[in-house]
Amino acid sequence: MSVACRGIIILFLGICMVVVNSCKSEKKPGGYTDTPKSGTIHISVDESFKPVIEAQIEMYEASYPGTKIVATYKPEAACLKDLFFDTATRMVIVTRGLNDTEKKFFLDSLHYVPANNVMALDAVVILVNEKSKDSLFSMHRLKDQLQGKINRQQQIIFDGLTTTSTVRFIEDSVLKGQHFDTTVVKGVKGNQAVIDYVATHENAIGLVGFSWIGNPEDTLQLAELKRVKMAYVQCDLCKDSPYVKPMQESIESHRYPLVRGLFYIVKEGSYLGLGTGFSTFMKQERGQLIFKRAYLGTVMPFGIRDVKINQKIPKD
Numbered sequence: 001m002s003v004a005c006r007g008i009i010i011l012f013l014g015i016c017m018v019v020v021n022s023c024k025s026e027k028k029p030g031g032y033t034d035t036p037k038s039g040t041i042h043i044s045v046d047e048s049f050k051p052v053i054e055a056q057i058e059m060y061e062a063s064y065p066g067t068k069i070v071a072t073y074k075p076e077a078a079c080l081k082d083l084f085f086d087t088a089t090r091m092v093i094v095t096r097g098l099n100d101t102e103k104k105f106f107l108d109s110l111h112y113v114p115a116n117n118v119m120a121l122d123a124v125v126i127l128v129n130e131k132s133k134d135s136l137f138s139m140h141r142l143k144d145q146l147q148g149k150i151n152r153q154q155q156i157i158f159d160g161l162t163t164t165s166t167v168r169f170i171e172d173s174v175l176k177g178q179h180f181d182t183t184v185v186k187g188v189k190g191n192q193a194v195i196d197y198v199a200t201h202e203n204a205i206g207l208v209g210f211s212w213i214g215n216p217e218d219t220l221q222l223a224e225l226k227r228v229k230m231a232y233v234q235c236d237l238c239k240d241s242p243y244v245k246p247m248q249e250s251i252e253s254h255r256y257p258l259v260r261g262l263f264y265i266v267k268e269g270s271y272l273g274l275g276t277g278f279s280t281f282m283k284q285e286r287g288q289l290i291f292k293r294a295y296l297g298t299v300m301p302f303g304i305r306d307v308k309i310n311q312k313i314p315k316d
Helices: 004-028 047-063 074-083 102-110 137-146 165-173 192-199 219-224 248-252 274-283 285-293
Strands: 040-048 067-074 091-096 113-129 155-156 185-187 204-209 228-230 231-232 260-266
Touching: 040 047, 040 074, 040 204, 040 274, 047 067, 047 113, 047 192, 047 204, 047 285, 067 274, 074 091, 074 165, 091 274, 113 165, 113 192, 113 248, 113 274, 113 285, 155 165, 155 192, 165 204, 165 260, 192 204, 192 228, 231 260, 260 274, 274 285
Parallel strands: 040 067, 040 091, 155 185, 155 204
Antiparallel strands: 091 260, 113 204, 113 228, 113 260
């Protein structure tokens, strides 16, 4: 091979190396290329929040046409499994933040703790059949029924038996770590299946996320409330212990006892990607208004301004 040919080859290889290095330098840390206003991200979302998160995604993508948020709705435990073991999943939306053990895991493996915080308040709703005359519950009664001590003829329906956020919340908040009686509790696949079961079984009780049934402006949810109805739960913290219905005001004030948080967990570290952008959007005014219009509790206060009204009618 001539000296001239060798020179051309060396020059060509040098140019290739420069091009490759320049392409690498354009990539963000971790090889990500998305930004808050562009790109695609895959997220895992607790199925209990599908209606309101779909509304959030629709608004975000309309605001930033260059973005695509691909959400997979599944039980909470599966979402957290994705967060820990699926490198393609950088964001999950669930009903709790990271505990100390999980924070240590990420600190050891990623050298940072993923951003996680509450962005709205949700509730677990007790549903009964539309024809049922039994719609008053206390926490004590609910606990006894879950453990099969009373009213064993009433079957209690969950959106699963072992991996859902509703099951975990009830075990933690109502049963205080104890387990329910599996002979009176039945698991079906998802919140919609719970609603359908209660609608077709007059003596059944269902437990679903408020996002699925609590919006009085949603025509589909209003149609469901003709088949089932939300039960009232006794407020032990209130004067005279009244029974309260799950609604935005009773959720935000915690007068309704079965309130839980809605959290984001974003695994991006110092990288400002689409997951960070979407979580920030949901915490700020437009995202909070979507939660508010879905009748969930918000973490951003929306105060009522005082307005002076002219009491006198001006003369012509």
